[in-house]
Amino acid sequence: MFAKYAYRRLSLLCFMLFTLTIFTFALNYLFPGELITNFSGEVNSSYAQTQVLVEKYRIEENIFVQYGAFMARMFEGDWGLSLSSGQPVLSHVKHLFPATLELCLYALTVAVIIGVPSGVIASAYHKKWPDKLINSLSLMGFSIPVFWLALLLIMAFCLGLGLFPMSGRIGLLYEIQPVTHFILIDIYLEGFPYGGAAFWDALHHLALPTVVLAMYPTTVLIRFTRDSMLEVLDQNYIKTARAKGLNRSQLIIHHALRNALLPVIKQIGLQFSTLITLAMITEVIFSWPGIGRWLIESIYQRDFPAIQGGLLAVSFFVIIANMLSDFIHSILDPLARNQAHGKV
Amino acid sequence: MRKLFFGVLCTALFGCTDQAPNKVNDKSQGLVYCAEANPVSFNPQVTTTGSTIDIIANQLYDTLISIDPESGEFLPELATSWQVSEDGKSFTFTLRDDVQFHDTLYFTPTRKMNAEDVVFSFNRLFDVYNPYHFVGDANYPYFQSIGLDQLIRQVKKVDEHTVRFDLFNAESSFLSNIATDFAVILSKEYADQLIELELKQDFDQKPVGTGPYKYREFLRDNLIRYYRHEHYWKHPVYMEQLVYDITTNGTSRIAKMLTKECDITAHPSATQLTVLEQRKDIEVEKAANLNIGYWAFNTEKPPFDNPLVRKALAHSIDFEKIMQAVFYNNGILARSMLPPSSWAFEAQQKMPTYDPEKAKEYLKQAGLEGGFSMTLWAMPVSRIYNPNARKMAELIQRDLRDIGVNARIVEYEWNTFIERVGRHEHDSVLLGWAADTPDPDNFFSPLLSCTATFSGKNPSNWCNPEFDLLLTQALDTNDMEERKFYYQQAQKMVIEQLPLVPIAHGLRFQATSSDIKGVSLRPFGGISLAEARRD
Numbered sequence: 001m002f003a004k005y006a007y008r009r010l011s012l013l014c015f016m017l018f019t020l021t022i023f024t025f026a027l028n029y030l031f032p033g034e035l036i037t038n039f040s041g042e043v044n045s046s047y048a049q050t051q052v053l054v055e056k057y058r059i060e061e062n063i064f065v066q067y068g069a070f071m072a073r074m075f076e077g078d079w080g081l082s083l084s085s086g087q088p089v090l091s092h093v094k095h096l097f098p099a100t101l102e103l104c105l106y107a108l109t110v111a112v113i114i115g116v117p118s119g120v121i122a123s124a125y126h127k128k129w130p131d132k133l134i135n136s137l138s139l140m141g142f143s144i145p146v147f148w149l150a151l152l153l154i155m156a157f158c159l160g161l162g163l164f165p166m167s168g169r170i171g172l173l174y175e176i177q178p179v180t181h182f183i184l185i186d187i188y189l190e191g192f193p194y195g196g197a198a199f200w201d202a203l204h205h206l207a208l209p210t211v212v213l214a215m216y217p218t219t220v221l222i223r224f225t226r227d228s229m230l231e232v233l234d235q236n237y238i239k240t241a242r243a244k245g246l247n248r249s250q251l252i253i254h255h256a257l258r259n260a261l262l263p264v265i266k267q268i269g270l271q272f273s274t275l276i277t278l279a280m281i282t283e284v285i286f287s288w289p290g291i292g293r294w295l296i297e298s299i300y301q302r303d304f305p306a307i308q309g310g311l312l313a314v315s316f317f318v319i320i321a322n323m324l325s326d327f328i329h330s331i332l333d334p335l336a337r338n339q340a341h342g343k344v
Numbered sequence: 345m346r347k348l349f350f351g352v353l354c355t356a357l358f359g360c361t362d363q364a365p366n367k368v369n370d371k372s373q374g375l376v377y378c379a380e381a382n383p384v385s386f387n388p389q390v391t392t393t394g395s396t397i398d399i400i401a402n403q404l405y406d407t408l409i410s411i412d413p414e415s416g417e418f419l420p421e422l423a424t425s426w427q428v429s430e431d432g433k434s435f436t437f438t439l440r441d442d443v444q445f446h447d448t449l450y451f452t453p454t455r456k457m458n459a460e461d462v463v464f465s466f467n468r469l470f471d472v473y474n475p476y477h478f479v480g481d482a483n484y485p486y487f488q489s490i491g492l493d494q495l496i497r498q499v500k501k502v503d504e505h506t507v508r509f510d511l512f513n514a515e516s517s518f519l520s521n522i523a524t525d526f527a528v529i530l531s532k533e534y535a536d537q538l539i540e541l542e543l544k545q546d547f548d549q550k551p552v553g554t555g556p557y558k559y560r561e562f563l564r565d566n567l568i569r570y571y572r573h574e575h576y577w578k579h580p581v582y583m584e585q586l587v588y589d590i591t592t593n594g595t596s597r598i599a600k601m602l603t604k605e606c607d608i609t610a611h612p613s614a615t616q617l618t619v620l621e622q623r624k625d626i627e628v629e630k631a632a633n634l635n636i637g638y639w640a641f642n643t644e645k646p647p648f649d650n651p652l653v654r655k656a657l658a659h660s661i662d663f664e665k666i667m668q669a670v671f672y673n674n675g676i677l678a679r680s681m682l683p684p685s686s687w688a689f690e691a692q693q694k695m696p697t698y699d700p701e702k703a704k705e706y707l708k709q710a711g712l713e714g715g716f717s718m719t720l721w722a723m724p725v726s727r728i729y730n731p732n733a734r735k736m737a738e739l740i741q742r743d744l745r746d747i748g749v750n751a752r753i754v755e756y757e758w759n760t761f762i763e764r765v766g767r768h769e770h771d772s773v774l775l776g777w778a779a780d781t782p783d784p785d786n787f788f789s790p791l792l793s794c795t796a797t798f799s800g801k802n803p804s805n806w807c808n809p810e811f812d813l814l815l816t817q818a819l820d821t822n823d824m825e826e827r828k829f830y831y832q833q834a835q836k837m838v839i840e841q842l843p844l845v846p847i848a849h850g851l852r853f854q855a856t857s858s859d860i861k862g863v864s865l866r867p868f869g870g871i872s873l874a875e876a877r878r879d
Contacts, residue, residue: 083760084757084759084760085564087564154599158599158602158603159599159602159603162602162603162604165603165605166596166599166600166603166605167589167591167596167600167605168566168589168605171605172376172567172569172587172589172605173374173376173585173587175560175561175569175585287591287596289563289565289566293565294565297565297757300757301756301757301760302756
């Protein structure tokens with residue numbers, strides 16, 4: 001049963017990735033400029049160099065051969081050179097992606113830690129003041145645009161009170177050896193240099209971007225948890241449990257929550273794609289050296305190989321993340337496995 | 345993962361005194377400078393971009409001599425003394441014998457600086473047999489634009505600490521050109537080592553110099569890190585670390601000054617100066633500066649090859665409005681190509697003024713009364729001579745509409761922008777020039793000479809033999825009055841031909857945290873942080 005489900009999902013995944021590479025490949029033709037430059041990122045190459053590139057990229061052969069060569073290069077890790085820096089695109093992606101991922105993971109963790117309990121509380125006190133308070137707060141958080149929130153927080157906490165720094169991952173005077181490119185892990189691996197000050201500084205820098213980025217998923221999780229809890233609490237087995245004389249906390253924690261969390265877990269996975277989009281905005285505002293900021297800069301600079309590589313990496317990641325959350329959900333929820341068709 | 349997390353948490357909570365603290369926990373030993381763009385290169389020989397020179401030149405390198413900003417006299421640097429021969433064609437420099445090169449992760453010097461390093465550094469610029477001459481496309485914009493490659497016959501090592509420059513002809517600006525930020529001394533030993541390792545292309549990216557700071561790392565769009573050069577020959581360096589925070593957005597740079605993430609920032613925009621001036625912990629310095637912001641036309645491209653069209657365009661723009669809206673009256677309206685503080689300055693009678701009727705008249709004479717479309721390139725970074733090119737472009741665009749000319753504003757990232765302008769892809773461009781020496785030649789040869797056209801540094805793409813002759817005549821003599829005469833002719837010619845419209849001379853600003861001392865503004869050249877310290 002599960003194998004069949006997994007097979008369906010995986011074939012869907014392959015199809016998605018295939019479409020994605022077709023799209024990325026097509027971008028080379030859609031971008032203005034020389035095809036060979038879009039592919040390789042080499043500008044002003046000499047005649048001999050151009051010939052080598054034409055050979056390598058199979059420019060003179062038909063489009064299927066070109067696509068084949070393109071896929072082979074992607075697998076080999078040759079994603080071309082960035083036009084603006086002259087460095088390999090893949091090395092940029094490798095260095096920048098962890099920063100984005102780090103930010104997203106912390107934001108998601110915060111969202112789960114705050115969102116789920118708040119939703120539970122709201123449903124437990126349905127139509128009483130805690131419910132109304134949480135509801136209105138989450139509506140506010142849901143409605144406020146992320147860039148506006150970021151600017152407000154910067155105005156209040158950075159410029160006004162001077163409590164938090166407003167840019168970067170860590171004070172620039174701290175030199176941390178990048179190993180994993182996850183700043184907190186790198187600091188740990190280096191053994192907390194600068195007498196531990198670097199670690200606190202990194203946390204300090206993380207605070208505001210995390211809060212900003214966590215705002216949207218938190219509100220979504222609150223609303224989802226609340227709705228799903230209310231639905232479950234309405235069901236007959238809960239009434240039976242209550243009739244048996246269970247008290248409220250037993251009822252909610254042991255009986256209702258487990259069932260109510262299933263759709264929420266699915267939501268957490270789905271939040272990742274929204275989160276990546278929001279992360280791009282957050283990164284630009286807080287000068288966070290992640291992939292989103294780099295991608296946006298590349299778009300400004302018409303750096304085609306970089307746009308291509310960045311888009312491929314980000315969409316690849318979003319698809320994989322969605323797929324993983326789907327799997328986890330189906331492991332936890334047997335009903336989900338019975339869906340006749342996979343969907344993304 | 346969980347184990348790791350708890351490991352992190354425990355160590356964070358209970359301190360980590362057992363870990364050998366190889367790094368000092370003292371932020372006061374470092375300086376953060378908010379820079380406005382990525383450096384183009386780490387070798388000042390290969391670029392003239394002001395934002396790059398500010399970052400690399402005076403921090404990593406030294407020159408043979410320098411110019412006193414107050415008196416204009418030459419001061420000894422790596423050279424202790426120098427003699428000029430009778431005919432002015434031969435210059436002999438005596439070098440210091442106690443100058444150490446940087447000891448970095450990628451290079452350890454075994455000897456001190458000597459004559460070979462000097463010979464190597466200058467040979468690279470014009471000697472095709474120098475192994476490094478063609479590294480990076482043999483592009484030495486400053487030296488090529490002033491024609492130094494046609495001036496120096498040879499650079500000769502006389503003995504271990506003496507170098508002689510033989511010139512083809514005597515040129516009065518030779519010493520001031522040797523004193524610019526571009527004429528740095530590189531390490532020959534390092535160059536040889538890279539040849540052995542077959543890593544020649546690293547030479548301009550991983551610098552080794554003699555300056556007060558040494559290179560550590562460069563993360564694009566993020567930061568540049570330097571450490572103190574312990575054996576700096578001139579004086580002990582106070583700052584352990586110097587970090588350049590690359591912040592392209594002007595408002596962010598100001599905000600970082602306010603949150604203390606930056607200690608110094610160059611070119612704060614004039615609108616925000618009041619915000620900074622109100623703060624007690626930030627000092628704003630203002631100084632006159634030798635620079636010019638201009639609007640250059642691509643004079644090889646029709647219709648801009650017609651002086652009448654250039655005149656028409658020049659007369660169509662409202663200079664007063666630009667001074668108010670872009671410079672916030674923190675600049676001087678240009679009355680010639682040269683700023684008033686230059687000794688060769690002469691106010692031009694025929695300077696274009698705002699007169700749309702006259703502009704239309706000129707267009708009619710040129711046979712273009714129906715108007716035309718053009719591109720107007722606006723530089724994407726804020727420099728002294730043009731704090732906000734985008735806004736200036738919008739104002740000009742608006743004014744041009746009145747005479748029937750439709751301008752489209754074009755913007756690129758700074759390095760791409762410079763490259764494309766160098767290839768003359770533009771119709772017209774808003775750009776500028778900040779002088780590197782007080783010599784008036786510095787305003788003409790690097791910008792408007794024929795050699796500058798070939799090296800891509802002449803944004804007007806303008807090559808006028810008559811004009812070049814004036815410049816050569818001015819350089820051939822040492823008589824101040826005569827030189828002044830030629831430069832006045834040259835200024836007149838620029839205004840008559842209008843390959844570019846001089847717009848304004850900006851004042852230079854710098855915001856510094858008040859606890860930082862020892863950083864002062866100079867009227868020309870890049871910034872120097874050698875003596876920066878924290879009180």
